[in-house]
Amino acid sequence: MCAARIIVGQSGGPTAAINASLAGVVAAARSAGVEVFGIRHGVEGLFANDLIDLNVALPTTADLELLRNTPASWLGSCRYRLDDPSTNPTDAEHLLDRLKELNATALLYLGGNDSMDTIAKLSWLANKRGDEVRLIGVPKTIDNDLVGTDHTPGFGSAARYVALSVREIARDADVYNLKSVTFVEIMGRDAGWLAAASLIGGADLALLPENPLSLEELIGSIQALLAEKNTVVVGVSEGLRAPDGSLLCEQAQANVSRDAFGHLAVLSGTARVLAESLRERLGCKVRAIELSTTQRCAAHATSELDLTEAWQLGELGVTAALEGKSSVMCALERCSNEPYTTRTRVVDVANVANKVRSVPDELLDPAGTGANEAMLSYLRPLIGELPPLLPSLTS
Amino acid sequence: MCAARIIVGQSGGPTAAINASLAGVVAAARSAGVEVFGIRHGVEGLFANDLIDLNVALPTTADLELLRNTPASWLGSCRYRLDDPSTNPTDAEHLLDRLKELNATALLYLGGNDSMDTIAKLSWLANKRGDEVRLIGVPKTIDNDLVGTDHTPGFGSAARYVALSVREIARDADVYNLKSVTFVEIMGRDAGWLAAASLIGGADLALLPENPLSLEELIGSIQALLAEKNTVVVGVSEGLRAPDGSLLCEQAQANVSRDAFGHLAVLSGTARVLAESLRERLGCKVRAIELSTTQRCAAHATSELDLTEAWQLGELGVTAALEGKSSVMCALERCSNEPYTTRTRVVDVANVANKVRSVPDELLDPAGTGANEAMLSYLRPLIGELPPLLPSLTS
Numbered sequence: 184m185c186a187a188r189i190i191v192g193q194s195g196g197p198t199a200a201i202n203a204s205l206a207g208v209v210a211a212a213r214s215a216g217v218e219v220f221g222i223r224h225g226v227e228g229l230f231a232n233d234l235i236d237l238n239v240a241l242p243t244t245a246d247l248e249l250l251r252n253t254p255a256s257w258l259g260s261c262r263y264r265l266d267d268p269s270t271n272p273t274d275a276e277h278l279l280d281r282l283k284e285l286n287a288t289a290l291l292y293l294g295g296n297d298s299m300d301t302i303a304k305l306s307w308l309a310n311k312r313g314d315e316v317r318l319i320g321v322p323k324t325i326d327n328d329l330v331g332t333d334h335t336p337g338f339g340s341a342a343r344y345v346a347l348s349v350r351e352i353a354r355d356a357d358v359y360n361l362k363s364v365t366f367v368e369i370m371g372r373d374a375g376w377l378a379a380a381s382l383i384g385g386a387d388l389a390l391l392p393e394n395p396l397s398l399e400e401l402i403g404s405i406q407a408l409l410a411e412k413n414t415v416v417v418g419v420s421e422g423l424r425a426p427d428g429s430l431l432c433e434q435a436q437a438n439v440s441r442d443a444f445g446h447l448a449v450l451s452g453t454a455r456v457l458a459e460s461l462r463e464r465l466g467c468k469v470r471a472i473e474l475s476t477t478q479r480c481a482a483h484a485t486s487e488l489d490l491t492e493a494w495q496l497g498e499l500g501v502t503a504a505l506e507g508k509s510s511v512m513c514a515l516e517r518c519s520n521e522p523y524t525t526r527t528r529v530v531d532v533a534n535v536a537n538k539v540r541s542v543p544d545e546l547l548d549p550a551g552t553g554a555n556e557a558m559l560s561y562l563r564p565l566i567g568e569l570p571p572l573l574p575s576l577t578s
Numbered sequence: 579m580c581a582a583r584i585i586v587g588q589s590g591g592p593t594a595a596i597n598a599s600l601a602g603v604v605a606a607a608r609s610a611g612v613e614v615f616g617i618r619h620g621v622e623g624l625f626a627n628d629l630i631d632l633n634v635a636l637p638t639t640a641d642l643e644l645l646r647n648t649p650a651s652w653l654g655s656c657r658y659r660l661d662d663p664s665t666n667p668t669d670a671e672h673l674l675d676r677l678k679e680l681n682a683t684a685l686l687y688l689g690g691n692d693s694m695d696t697i698a699k700l701s702w703l704a705n706k707r708g709d710e711v712r713l714i715g716v717p718k719t720i721d722n723d724l725v726g727t728d729h730t731p732g733f734g735s736a737a738r739y740v741a742l743s744v745r746e747i748a749r750d751a752d753v754y755n756l757k758s759v760t761f762v763e764i765m766g767r768d769a770g771w772l773a774a775a776s777l778i779g780g781a782d783l784a785l786l787p788e789n790p791l792s793l794e795e796l797i798g799s800i801q802a803l804l805a806e807k808n809t810v811v812v813g814v815s816e817g818l819r820a821p822d823g824s825l826l827c828e829q830a831q832a833n834v835s836r837d838a839f840g841h842l843a844v845l846s847g848t849a850r851v852l853a854e855s856l857r858e859r860l861g862c863k864v865r866a867i868e869l870s871t872t873q874r875c876a877a878h879a880t881s882e883l884d885l886t887e888a889w890q891l892g893e894l895g896v897t898a899a900l901e902g903k904s905s906v907m908c909a910l911e912r913c914s915n916e917p918y919t920t921r922t923r924v925v926d927v928a929n930v931a932n933k934v935r936s937v938p939d940e941l942l943d944p945a946g947t948g949a950n951e952a953m954l955s956y957l958r959p960l961i962g963e964l965p966p967l968l969p970s971l972t973s
Contacts (some may be wrong), residue, residue: 197753202968223971224755235971249968255749258967262754347878354650355875358592359657360619475867480750482967483742484878498866573644573652573878576618576630 187217187288191237191502193226194294194301196492197260198337199344199485200493201323204293205257206247207236207497208321217288219274225261225299229281230295251490254480260294265301268308273355275308282316289504293497294323295335296537299512306510317504320512320532321496327376330540331530332514339489339565344481345369346566348474351386353565356578357414362467364405364415366380368454369474370419375537377478379554381418383566390457390551392422393542396431398548404423409467412482413577415491418553419454431456456559459486486567494524499527522565523564581611582683583898586632589689589696590657591619592650594739594880595888596718599688600652601642603716610900612683613752618638620656620689621696624676646885646908649875652656655689656897663703665680670703677711684712684899688892690730691720691932692906698931701905710949712899713908715927716891722771722875723903725935726925727909731891734884737775739876740764740962743869744779744813752809752972757862759800759810763849764869767813768934772873773887774941774949778814783810784948785852787817788937791826799861804862808972813948814849828852894922918959 191208193201212219221235222228235258241247251255253431266274282290290297290305302320309316322329325341349367356365359486369378375391382389387408390396410416423431432453453473464468496513503511511529518524546558586598586603607614616630617623630653636642644659645652655794663670673761677685685700687693692962704711716725744762751760762781764773770786777784782803785791790808816827827848849866857864900932906924915921941953 193753197750208608245967251965251967254746256753257970257971260753260756344888348872348876351649351875351877352871354648354877355592355871356650358588358655360622360654382716393869460638472870474866474870474872476747476750477743477867477869477872481743481747482746483965549775570647570878573648576652576654 188286189289191291192222193256193258193260194298196239197480198323198325199254199480199482200337200489201252201293202253202257203490203493204243204321204497205249207494208225208501209245209496211501211552221258224259227261229278252429254482264302265547266345268304275305281313287316289321291500293321293323299532300536303532307326317509319500319504322499326371328374328540330538336493339486341478343486343566344478345380346483347484348385349381349386353416362409362413364465364469366417366454366457366471368419368421374424374541375420378418378420379558383562386416386418389418390423390552392420395426420522423453428547472537503529520560583681584684585682587617587620588651588653588655592875593650593879594735594875595716595884596688597648597652597731598646598885598888599716599892601645602889603896606643606893606896616653618953619654621658622656624673626707640670646836649877653791656745659789660699663699674709682711686714686895688716693932712904714895714899716895723769725933726930728912731888734874736879737878738881739873740775742879744776744781748780748811757804757808758865759813761814761849761852763814763816767817769817769936773813773815774953775846781811781813784813785818786948789816790942794827794909807861812889816848818848851904898924915955
């Protein structure tokens, strides 16, 4: 192979930082003098031969800078579930054949858990077939639930948006001289990382999927807070579960649809269920706010660190590919909180795929606010400083 | 009276700019060497003698700068409905007596339509009694529905947040290779100014209360858009009405509560009602997003012009009071769009109270996107430039 050729795609839910990783891929490829092609809508674009020469489409440094600050998946995304090649290799064979036809040095796949599953499956078959193409995952997910990395690009920006919004919601709720409880619903299917960011924004409690919900304890905590202050704000993970393990939001939805991965496609209504359940017992103004998809792509409230790290992992994907690495995911390892330092590395993608990194017990505080000081120390550098506000007259 | 004493209060719903007006009041009072006291929770703090010496509480320029950038009503707010003094003068007499006991030169009341009603009623009685206290309204409302002023402080920041959020929601919705329609619900009880800001964010259609809704025409418009593109985004005013004049959101709410002013206290679900009504007919992915209270106090996405003008109107309130003006509201008059220039003035508050400034016909476009180019020219300077994004591959 005379010249290297990088193929890059984006998959899974969009974030505010996944295009920064794409910009990092293009910048590193350009700097190494190799070709870089983008596939539209993830592996669907590989099947359909829908490719873009990114050196042509994004010729200048200014283009890459704009791409870095543009939310969602610029190349388009997909939620295509690859069959397990050990039982049904058709899909994976087709994709590897396409990569061979394209003379691809590497496929870089920017995505979350399901995208790492795709890279792991392709890696398994490529290894079996003896294909030389390098298969590399670059992580992104606002849920921060990938194993093998300290955190995932996209999370810091979403967490910053959650912290900023919760802080503003709390100020908004506090203007009248009356008692109120506000439940703010935050994304996070299986892990409470993002909901914990509400504590940085001043939420009094964060209800994470990792903490078993006891309604009686929750009512007791809220009543104790209301005895001290007018305004109580509770960050609620959309994935919060009742003690029997069922999702709280299922109580609001007669028919819950599932996506191709068997996930619940629509998780919403958790805050609303709580508000409706507790309104009478709490005996004060109770409302539910759903941050919804705005938290996923809030380009106007990104964490600069997040965009920088997203870019770095995109660059690392290219470097690793050109060094001959394959079947790996690019990752961040935290060296210290203060000052915040990390190093990058690659990890075996087979150890990442289909695992969920829940919030570990040592960061939880089920009898307190939901998460402890160690969690706040973990979150703060990722979120960055919030602009100062004048202290509230009531706080 | 040897030294002037300004009393200032905040009332009605919070905004991201109402504290900038308060900061302007304090700055102007300080500059004029007069006392300035804040009342907590609007007129409730006047009844309850709950006052703060703002020269003591906010001694430095840095404090005022912080206050300017702090969302919601720092002094606290209320929704107290004053009885009409021509039929029941008790409340108004009580408040004017309190102002006399306080040796108040002026009461500056920062608020929306209902606050101007309070100032108008107090003015009526003060005039009848021969009280010398000056009664001055400083406008704020994200709804932009006050007459007598080109626009209201608070609106520009809310409109900027709406435009930014809708733009990001549109990018988020566009990542998969499928047809989708997203209804984004935007505040605005009786007027569509804020919903129109969704067009600046790239919404395809804006459904304003001023445009009578025809479901069949809406379906036709959306289907025509879907024939051309994958992703359709519709900004929906919470106050959207069915052809029979009923609020769409009432169809979702069996019991709608009303506040002390007889307004619907909770308007929500308009986007959800539309999504549920049209899902089957549109035959594609349809979702509803409610921006909720986050649009009201988004200090992290303010319009600089809005904060500057809010400050200026606070200053004007003090100047007008010291010049002996009373029964007025501070207002903005637009001189030109490009370059954007305004001048400030005061208007008779009796001509403001209890009127709603709907979007006039000459800014509407009921058969098109909802609002026309003249509306966009009106909105652009108030919202300010949005940070550039890389053009979408599909746009």
